Amino acid sequence: xxxxxxxxxxxxxxxxxxxxxxxxxxxxxxxxxxxxxxxxxxxxxxxxxxxxxxxxxxxxxxxxxxxxxxxxxxxxxxxxxxxxxxxxxxxxxxxxxxxxxxxxxxxxxxxxxxxxxxxxxxxxxxxxxxxxxxxxxxxxxxxxxxxxxxxxxxxxxxxxxxxxxxxxxxxxxxxxxxxxxxxxxxxxxxxxxxxxxxxxxxxxxxxxxxxxxxxxxxxxxxxxxxxxxxxxxxxxxxxxxxxxxxx
Amino acid sequence: xxxxxxxxxxxxxxxxxxxxxxxxxxxxxxxxxxxxxxxxxxxxxxxxxxxxxxxxxxxxxxxxxxxxxxxxxxxxxxxxxxxxxxxxxxxxxxxxxxxxxxxxxxxxxxxxxxxxxxxxxxxxxxxxxxxxxxxxxxxxxxxxxxxxxxxxxxxxxxxxxxxxxxxxxxxxxxxxxxxxxxxxxxxxxxxxxxxxxxxxxxxxxxxxxxxxxxxxxxxxxxxxxxxxxxxxxxxxxxxxxxxxxxxxxxxxxxxxxxxxxxxxxxxxxxxxxxxxxxxxxxxxxxxxxxxxxxxxxxxxxxxxxxxxxxxxxxxxxxxxxxxxxxxxxxxxxxxxxxxxxxxxxxxxxxxxxxxxxxxxxxxxxxxxxxxxxxxxxxxxxxxxxxxxxxxxxxxxxxxxxxxxxxxxxxxxxxxxxxxxxxxxxxxxxxxxxxxxxxxxxxxxxxxxxxxxxxxxxxxxxxxxxxxxxxxxxxxxxxxxxxxxxxxxxxxxxxxxxxxxxxxxxxxxxxxxxxxxxxxxxxxxxxxxxxxxxxxxxxxxxxxxxxxxxxxxxxxxxxxxxxxxxx
Numbered sequence: 001x002x003x004x005x006x007x008x009x010x011x012x013x014x015x016x017x018x019x020x021x022x023x024x025x026x027x028x029x030x031x032x033x034x035x036x037x038x039x040x041x042x043x044x045x046x047x048x049x050x051x052x053x054x055x056x057x058x059x060x061x062x063x064x065x066x067x068x069x070x071x072x073x074x075x076x077x078x079x080x081x082x083x084x085x086x087x088x089x090x091x092x093x094x095x096x097x098x099x100x101x102x103x104x105x106x107x108x109x110x111x112x113x114x115x116x117x118x119x120x121x122x123x124x125x126x127x128x129x130x131x132x133x134x135x136x137x138x139x140x141x142x143x144x145x146x147x148x149x150x151x152x153x154x155x156x157x158x159x160x161x162x163x164x165x166x167x168x169x170x171x172x173x174x175x176x177x178x179x180x181x182x183x184x185x186x187x188x189x190x191x192x193x194x195x196x197x198x199x200x201x202x203x204x205x206x207x208x209x210x211x212x213x214x215x216x217x218x219x220x221x222x223x224x225x226x227x228x229x230x231x232x233x234x235x236x237x238x239x240x241x242x243x244x245x246x247x
Numbered sequence: 248x249x250x251x252x253x254x255x256x257x258x259x260x261x262x263x264x265x266x267x268x269x270x271x272x273x274x275x276x277x278x279x280x281x282x283x284x285x286x287x288x289x290x291x292x293x294x295x296x297x298x299x300x301x302x303x304x305x306x307x308x309x310x311x312x313x314x315x316x317x318x319x320x321x322x323x324x325x326x327x328x329x330x331x332x333x334x335x336x337x338x339x340x341x342x343x344x345x346x347x348x349x350x351x352x353x354x355x356x357x358x359x360x361x362x363x364x365x366x367x368x369x370x371x372x373x374x375x376x377x378x379x380x381x382x383x384x385x386x387x388x389x390x391x392x393x394x395x396x397x398x399x400x401x402x403x404x405x406x407x408x409x410x411x412x413x414x415x416x417x418x419x420x421x422x423x424x425x426x427x428x429x430x431x432x433x434x435x436x437x438x439x440x441x442x443x444x445x446x447x448x449x450x451x452x453x454x455x456x457x458x459x460x461x462x463x464x465x466x467x468x469x470x471x472x473x474x475x476x477x478x479x480x481x482x483x484x485x486x487x488x489x490x491x492x493x494x495x496x497x498x499x500x501x502x503x504x505x506x507x508x509x510x511x512x513x514x515x516x517x518x519x520x521x522x523x524x525x526x527x528x529x530x531x532x533x534x535x536x537x538x539x540x541x542x543x544x545x546x547x548x549x550x551x552x553x554x555x556x557x558x559x560x561x562x563x564x565x566x567x568x569x570x571x572x573x574x575x576x577x578x579x580x581x582x583x584x585x586x587x588x589x590x591x592x593x594x595x596x597x598x599x600x601x602x603x604x605x606x607x608x609x610x611x612x613x614x615x616x617x618x619x620x621x622x623x624x625x626x627x628x629x630x631x632x633x634x635x636x637x638x639x640x641x642x643x644x645x646x647x648x649x650x651x652x653x654x655x656x657x658x659x660x661x662x663x664x665x666x667x668x669x670x671x672x673x674x675x676x677x678x679x680x681x682x683x684x685x686x687x688x689x690x691x692x693x694x695x696x697x698x699x700x701x702x703x704x705x706x707x708x709x710x711x712x713x714x715x716x717x718x719x720x721x722x723x724x725x726x727x728x729x730x731x732x733x734x735x736x737x738x739x740x741x742x743x744x745x746x747x748x749x750x751x752x753x754x755x756x757x758x759x760x761x762x763x764x765x766x767x768x769x770x771x772x773x774x775x776x777x778x779x780x781x782x783x784x785x786x787x788x789x790x791x792x793x794x795x796x797x798x799x800x801x802x803x804x805x806x807x808x809x810x811x812x813x
Binding site: 011045048049050051052069070071072073074076077078080084086088089093096097099100101102103104105106107108 | 635
């Protein structure tokens with residue numbers, strides 16, 4: 001469903017992502033992990049078609065994001081960490097705009113349950129300025145889910161959500177994957193990733209340092225100690241990458 | 248406490264200056280600065296060149312005869328502005344930035360100090376604005392009395408006016424509170440202002456209507472006489488007092504005229520401090536009530552321009568979105584705010600010197616809408632490019648996005664131009680300067696109406712093309728970068744866009760004028776619209792081709808390339 005192949009993105013001469021490759025199949029939830037500035041957001045933005053890769057290819061549901069961007073974006077949703085909304089459009093108008101852009105013919109029947117699911121019922125005529133940070137985040141997610149995308153990209157999806165919202169969001173992600181969507185979740189919340197992701201990709205300074213199921217990435221010592229711990233795996237792999245980088 | 252705020256402002260200014268100096272390492276800012284300095288030098292030289300040898304370019308005796316007229320006209324204008332502020336002003340009184348709320352609201356600072364801090368910031372801004380205005384108007388290079396009247400008198404008057412406007416906002420905040428508006432004290436300011444204004448308006452209307460038609464053809468003397476005497480004279484006194492220091496011709500006059508304005512400033516300052524404390528109580532009471540009953544104060548959400556179907560061309564969706572944004576600015580209240588005084592002026596003009604005023608005013612509006620409108624109405628990619636990372640996730644082509652972005656502004660400006668042309672045509676029979684037949688005037692109006700949308704679209708394409716081609720040079724959204732380098736950049740961009748538009752206009756003009764001349768020679772005036780039609784078709788085709796090319800470029804533009812307005 002998602003195929004990232006030797007993705008490289010340079011900012012001027014600075015490499016943000018270098019030769020990154022991974023795939024995400026239908027029904028899979030992949031956690032994209034890395035320290036601050038590791039290149040997670042750049043990777044997601046390249047996958048979402050916001051930025052063009054310097055080299056390499058990204059295919060979404062078989063469509064090249066650069067060569068056939070419109071078709072690729074039609075089956076994808078990107079939820080950024082900072083909600084970007086039009087301050088003069090109401091909740092309902094945001095959804096109407098998205099429905100038209102993605103040509104969701106039955107939007108009128110999809111919107112009410114979606115608003116209910118994301119606890120936005122009763123806020124249909126509210127402007128973004130009247131919504132809390134968490135509510136704005138939920139509106140962005142509602143806009144993303146409206147066209148029932150087969151590929152979902154989440155950048156820090158739980159930022160600003162209350163405990164109930166976090167619980168619902170986790171369920172939403174898992175449910176969408178169970179329905180056949182390919183999901184990529186970038187987050188610093190390792191317990192969340194461990195809980196909902198079937199696989200993790202760890203990147204450090206733009207380079208992939210680990211890719212696999214948590215159990216597969218654990219060292220024999222960690223396995224012997226009992227349940228494999230993603231935090232230990234993350235710290236070990238990023239530290240090893242730092243050592244390898246030293247001349 | 249004020250000392251802390253002054254330090255805060257000083258640190259901010261110092262750091263902002265450092266950031267601006269650092270960014271001069273980038274060629275675009277350096278080029279902008281060089282051009283900006285050049286422009287300033289050219290302006291100074293221009294003022295010096297106009298001045299007589301050893302003298303100033305503007306002397307008190309040059310405008311002294313006009314001073315009484317200016318006092319009355321500007322006083323009347325201030326009265327109208329204040330009345331409109333009472334009717335239409337809405338929104339919060341104090342605009343604190345996120346950081347100010349974060350640090351100042353949470354600090355152990357008395358509310359009065361916060362209010363004084365905001366008032367101080369406004370006055371510093373007003374002084375800076377006045378200095379800039381004095382520089383470009385030439386008042387800074389004028390004779391010393393003119394210069395100081397403009398700066399000192401202007402600052403005191405502006406400060407008093409801004410205090411009064413703040414008082415109005417606070418009084419209206421109090422009236423919006425469901426608890427406070429039940430008290431008679433909340434209604435006292437609006438009732439006083441309402442009664443005084445009604446008395447002034449009635450007195451002015453009665454005495455103006457009594458004048459014989461054509462009284463203002465040669466002089467405004469009757470208006471000056473009426474407005475400065477009787478009930479109107481008493482009611483308008485504070486507004487005219489605000490203008491007098493600005494037009495003072497001598498030092499004694501300046502000092503004398505500043506005294507009443509100073510008193511007005513003190514009265515308004517006391518009113519603001521008192522009104523703020525009561526408004527704060529009112530807000531608190533409103534919030535408590537809201538917590539109990541679920542009542543919520545909220546801005547009005549205006550109806551959608553049309554119902555957006557979930558399926559169809561994406562351009563229509565962008566048009567719909569931008570029309571909603573347009574509706575936020577061009578509400579019925581906004582239209583009334585501008586149209587009411589315009590209509591009053593037009594009616595007064597028509598009463599005095601016939602339909603010519605209306606025709607000329609309508610033509611000015613049409614020219615303004617077609618030539619300046621596309622530059623000023625930024626409800627298009629110039630507004631939305633700041634959300635490029637969102638726009639780029641939408642499954643639509645760049646050209647579709649751009650076409651949609653252009654359509655709302657094009658539609659609105661064309662509509663304004665057409666209405667203005669229709670009004671000008673209707674009023675044109677009163678003009679005797681050039682005697683044209685009805686058919687000839689209709690042909691010219693039709694030709695202009697045909698050309699208007701293509702001209703608007705062409706300019707919008709150029710303006711949006713500039714921001715797509717040089718995203719780092721042109722600010723997006725509502726922010727406007729300041730400084731000499733930003734001014735220089737604006738001059739470069741303006742020159743570039745004008746050049747591009749002239750270049751784009753050439754083929755259309757050649758084809759249109761050529762055919763128009765032939766048409767005129769064959770069938771007379773009815774041939775003129777044919778030329779306009781051809782010119783419009785050529786220009787529209789050029790615009791469409793440019794949208795396709797720019798759309799491709801837009802697809803390749805990255806959010807990091809867009810000006811972040813530091």
